[in-house]
Structure formats: C-alpha cells, structure tokens
Amino acid sequence: MNAWLAHLPVLPVVAPLFAGAAMLLVPESRRVRAALGICSVLLQLATALALLYLTSDAVPDIWPQGIGVYSIGKWPAPFGIVLVVDRLSALMLLLTATVALASLIYSLARWDRVGVHFHPLFQLLLMGVNGSFLTGDLFNLFVFVEVLLAASYGLLLHGSGAVRVKAGLHYIIINLVASLLFLIGIALIYGVAGTLNMADLGPRAAQLADVDRGLFDIGATILGIAFLIKAASWPLNFWLPIAYSAAGAPVAAVFALLTKVGVYAIIRVGALLNQSGVHGPFGSDWLFFSGIATIFFGLVGMLAAQQLARLVAFSVIVSTGTLLAATGLDPDVLVAPALFYLVNSVLASGAFFMLTGLTERTRTHFSESSDPAPMAAASYTAFGMEDSHDPLDVEDEVGVAIPAAMAFLGLSFVCCALLVAGLPPLSGFVAKFALLSAAVSIAEQAQSATESWIFVAAMLATGLAAIIALARIGMRLFWSVVGRTTPRLRVIEVGPVAVLVLLCIGLTFAADPVMTFMKAAGEGVSSPQTYIDAVLSAGATESLAQEAAP
C-alpha cells in the first residue's frame, strides 16, 4: 500500500498526459473525449486531496515533515529530476483541479464545439500547470511552463476570429521572449552554481565565491524577470487584459490560474534563494514596489474598463500585484494570508470569467463596437445547428429557460463583486482582513513601517475602486434592460459558477481551519531548510536501501 502511495505525486502529471494522448485516438467522438476529460480531472482532484492529506503530517511514516519527494527513474536528487510535494504544492494542485473541473463542465455546454481539439489541449494545459507546481528542478520547471504555454496558445485561439488571433499573436510572441529570458537565467545559474535542482541551489548559492556572485545575481534576476512576465507584473503585463478578455469564458477561467504559476515560482524559488542572501527580484523592496505599481495599474484599468471581461482581467492583475507586494513586504509573516487571498482570488475570478460568458448572452444582438466578438459570429449559428445532433444533450437542451435566470445572474454577480472587492460577508473580506492585519502588525513593529502603510493604503484603494467599477458595470448590465432578453441558461453552465461561488462562501465559514493550514504551508515555505534536507536526503536513503536489499 505504502509503495503505491509513494507514486502518487507523479499522477497529476501522468493522468492528463495520457488522457490528452488517448483523446487524439478518438478524433470523431466528442462524448468520449469529454468523458475522458472529466475522468482525468476527477482523478486529479482525488489525487490532490490525497496529497493534501498526506502532506499534513497525517501519515508521518510515509512522508516525514509533510514533504513528499518522488525521484523520477530513481535517480538520486541533485542529479536526477525530482517532483516535490509539500503543503503549498498540494494546495495549488487542489486549486488547479477545482477550477479545471468547473471550467471543463462549463465548456461542455458549447465551448468545446467551437473548434477542434479543445479537450486534448485542456488536458495538456493541466499537465503543464500541475507539473510546474510539483517539480523541484529549474529546467524541468521551464519545460512544464512551456507545455502549459503551448497548450494555452491553442486554447486562447480556440474559437478563432480576428480579435482572438491578434491577441494570440501578441501573447505568443511575448511569452516566447519570456521563455528565452527564462533559458538565459537557467543557463547562467547552471554555469555558475553547477546545479539545476532547486533544493541543491540554495546551499550552493550560499557558498559561491565573490567573483561568481555577480553572475549568479544576474542569472537570478533574469529568471525573476521571466517569472514576473508570467505573473503579469507591471510593466510587463500589457498583454494580459487583451489576451484574457479575448479568450473564451471557460478558457479565461483557467487562465486565471496561469498568472499564479509565476507567483508560485517567485515564492518558491525566492524562499529557497533568500536564505543564501541572493538579491535581485526575489523577496526584496524591488518586488514590493513592482507589486504596488501593478496594483495601481490594475486599479486604473478596472476603473477605465468598458466591458466586464476586461474588468475581470484587470482584477486578475490587481490580485497578482497584491501577492507580489505581500511577498516583497515580508515573505514570512504575510505568506499565509497571501495564500488565502490567492485561493480566494483564483476561485472568484474563475467564477467571474464564466459569469461574464453568460451575461454576454443577455444582449439581443452583437454589435462589433460595443462587444469585440466574445465569439465569432459564425460560431453562434453553428451551435444552433449542431446542438441537436448529440442525443446526450437533448434533455439539457429542453429544460433550459430557467425563469430565475436573471435573478441567478444578478446574485452571482453580486457575490463575485463582493469577493473581488473584498467586502464582507464573503471570503474576499476574510482574505483582505488577514492581509491588512498582518501588514499593520508589521508596521507596529516598525521594521518597514512606511512600506506597510503604503500596502494598507493600496489594499483599501483597490477595494474602493473595484466596488465603484463593478457597481457601474453591474448597473449597466442588469438595470438598463433596453434591448436585452432573458438569456437561456443551462444547468451545466450555471452549476460550475454556483459551485465556485459556494466554495468561496464555504471558505468564509471554514476560515479558521483553512487559515491554520495556510499558516502551516507558509511556515513550510519560509523555512526552506526542511525542504532542502528532505529533497537531498531522499536520494541518499533510497540508494542506501537498495544497497542493503541484495
């Protein structure tokens, strides 16, 4: 039993890979593909839950201190590639699987039919995201990020249309350049420190000669810039609002996760390098001020946005900025509230993007000027014709005009707005309150008082700006009813939005246990010595066991 459990960390990478590959063998049947996709995501969800249980010290004889190390091909740690699961990784995996499941079910209503290969691309995207949260090797992180980016290019273009292709072109070029920067950073770090293993890097960086120090710092800085482009930090984020608002609703919902991959990489690599005293973008003032600038850029963008999708995209930027500023201000104290905020913001923006897709339908006609093609016009007619072919969908197809459709849309909009703006009573408020109280406590200790107050002011300002912008756009969407119809909603579209919102409400009630877990996860991140020891000793104990066996 334990031998099988030890293989669990590789499952979130392998399951979507095989599911995606198997889907290519059945190009004709959308239903088989959808079923495979759902099974694979459910498996990932179960795996993530199991990993979360195992990392919380529940079964200490398998993974001491809650850190699971999986050496691929049994190559010991600094030489081979390892997958590492700690509380932070398990949390991110669970978040990924949750948002992915919601978005996949939502997409079954019609989005997966707008183009070819939606399901395989979706699975490969998940493989890349899961892999980047799991890997303990810098170059392997690059490979997984490339996998998720390649899939995201395809998903962004899914549905086609001039707006999407133009946004996709910019998105692809910027990300290719970011990947090249990533490679330069990795190459420099390897050239100087002689290792790519993240756990090995920390101790080695601390022992570097002064001559090599400069080169290593340059490498780390270039790597940090690559991460900041992925995380959409100002001034490297002008691509985000265009790309995210052009993407289809379920695609944008999973894209809300992608920026968090960059944030995760900064937190993880930053924590491992910090103890060796590396400067550059990781955990310094630099990161704090770029976070504050990002917050203000997102804030202005939210106030200026004319369409809901753009507004939500800017709110994603604000959440990135908040996370970066929190990491830069004090990675030890603020990491637990920041993680709570991260979970809340991913769930909320995921729900919001899907809701946006539904509200677009309240318009009776789609004029090019007011609404830059949420979907190509041809696709709309295509649905009407294709829908009846699939016998599976018949029953869904009939019962749809939920009389309370507008009520549901309005209620979900209010919930999402409260979550994004961070107002009581929902979990957005809990997250923001935790951040603010931690920042104030730092200010009282007067270590970096000015910066803490700047952070508090920025947090309050975003709340105000978000509520102004959302109230304005909400009034236009729901109260100025001229020329709008009650949309026909289907249960599989409404369900995912409702579930994500309910999860946030659940977070509000379970704030105490969740926050305790986040604290434990935060401690795991900010005391990297445990992580380093676990990774480096895993290879040694395994080879010892092998020598003892014969």
Added chain:
Amino acid sequence: MEVVFALAVGVLAGSGVWLLLRPRTFQVIMGLALLSYAINLFIFAMGRLAIDRAPSLNPGDRIDPALYADPVPQALVLTAIVISFATTALLLVVILAARGLTGTDHVDGREGEA
C-alpha cells in the same frame, strides 16, 4: 575561440532583438529564431568551451572528469532546440492566420501612421 564564440552569440542576439522590435510579423519571427540560436549557443557555452572532449563516458577509459565535457548543457540545448522549433512552427501558423484575417502583415493587424 572564446572571442569568436562571444562575437557570434552577440551578433545573433543583437540582430535578433533588432528584428524583434520591427513592425512586420516576418521580421519578428526571424528575430525570434536568431535570438533562440544565440541562446542555444549561450547555454552550450555555460558547460565551458573545450575541444576534443566527449560528453558521454567511455567504459574503456579511466573515469576522470577533466577528460569529458559537461553533458548537462548539451542535453538542455537539445530540449531547448526542440521546444523553440515547435513554438516557432506554431507561431508561423498564427502569423499566417493573422495575415489572412486582417489582410496585413503588421503585428497590430493594421498599418501604422508612419
């Protein structure tokens, strides 16, 4: 050898960046290609430049690290080449689609004023 190598990387990277900032999609994709060549050479150089040293161990010889080149950067370059090749091909398709949909090869989908 170091000077020649550094010049090659520098010239490739310089022309790559210049082309990347041009307004035509074809120039951009050429720029990306040149830049990725430069970076592949750069990764290769991070294993230190050496002549007549194989990266793979020869079982017959004695095992002395000084006789061998570092195999890791070579493996990294191989991976990086494959990835940049695939993404360039993908970008090429998107560029053709953009050309077809917008009728221009400007990166913004419309001609600038200048």
